[in-house]
Amino acid sequence: MPVIERARIGAALRRWLLSGLLVLVPLIVTLWVLEWVISTLDQTLNILPEAWQPERWLGVRVPGMGVLLALAIVLGIGALASNYVGNQLVAWWHALLQRIPVVRSIYSGVKQVSDTLLSEKGNAFRQALLVQWPREGLWTIAFLTGAPGGDVARHLPPQDYLSVYVPTTPNPTGGYFVIVHRRDVIPLAMSVDEALTYVISMGVIVPGARRGGAVASASIPGAA
Template identity: 25%
Template sequence: MKDLLKQLLNYFLIGVLALIPIVITLQIMIFVKDRVSDLIGTVYAVADNYLYTIMVFGVSIALLVWIGHKIVKDGRYWVIATIDNIIERIPVLNTIYRVIKKLINMFSGHDKAIAKEVVYVEYPKEGVWMAAYVTNRFDDKYVLFIPTSPNPTSGFTAIVDKSKVIKSAMNIEEASSLIISVGVDFNKVSEIGSLPKV
């Protein structure tokens, strides 16, 4: 009887773990759907007309596509540059805006100078290796963002000497996947052998 209960509990846990990714994905989809529904409801409440609501969203999507095209083509769009200049003059808000913008550029890959490289660094102690994003360089010093699992947007910032890091063949997406999956999705297993032993 005890073995049967143990086996049933084991099957139950395996079932729960198998469903967690599906549930989380569905929760994200429901969250996005709710936000879009709220937005549509707000626009419709003001207009009280389906045609007007469809027109507002059609124009909004076209405007965002056009702004994206101008940014890709010209490197910077004057409307965004004007908003940047206004926000840069507001204390505290300018710091928050600048940091958020750099983080988005880092994870989206639009900023060629930021986080195009993933390295391994010994952290929090010698012999423990972590994947880190290189966010900046000054001579022989690397500024690293060392993310924590399973949320790659939280972590630590460290300044280390170039000699203390080992370059990785992972790109940002692969490193983020490694961190989110807490090591389950790691396709650079061959790199583990190149890490020095204590």
């Protein structure tokens, strides 16, 4: 077989291999995550008495039954907490945990974060920004979270500084809280979801690439 023909076949095989990986890898990772979530939530069934186990009265194990039970529990607690009596019970439980020294600090911190992220009125990430991090000359994506408050505001005027969150990649749940001057950030004309996708993909998926054209300039809320 001529050398040119072998090179052509080798190039075709490499192209097919990469094309197959591009199709299969996202699918496999997605299925793996779903399987992990379902198997984890299925552990919720362990709180039921043995006589009530679905496997006992169905005669076969059905994956996902724990997901339905967990969803029912969350909905039930949400419905209970939405009325007056449930509200009082939640307030009593919250006050009780606030009196336990070690638990108090952990619970309060987690509750404040969850209230910000999960509340219907919450607005944890307000805008995508471009900041120099971890040193001048290097740029990365950050998210506006607010303005300095408390005693920090006494030393750093809120009108001049911004509180931002710099996520890590590919896992944006870890990152750094940084207070920066307004003049040192560049607002981005992309949504928070687009910016998160950009971070998670390590810059591979570029927001706005499909739309093309120039994007409108953005502005920081509250900026002069």
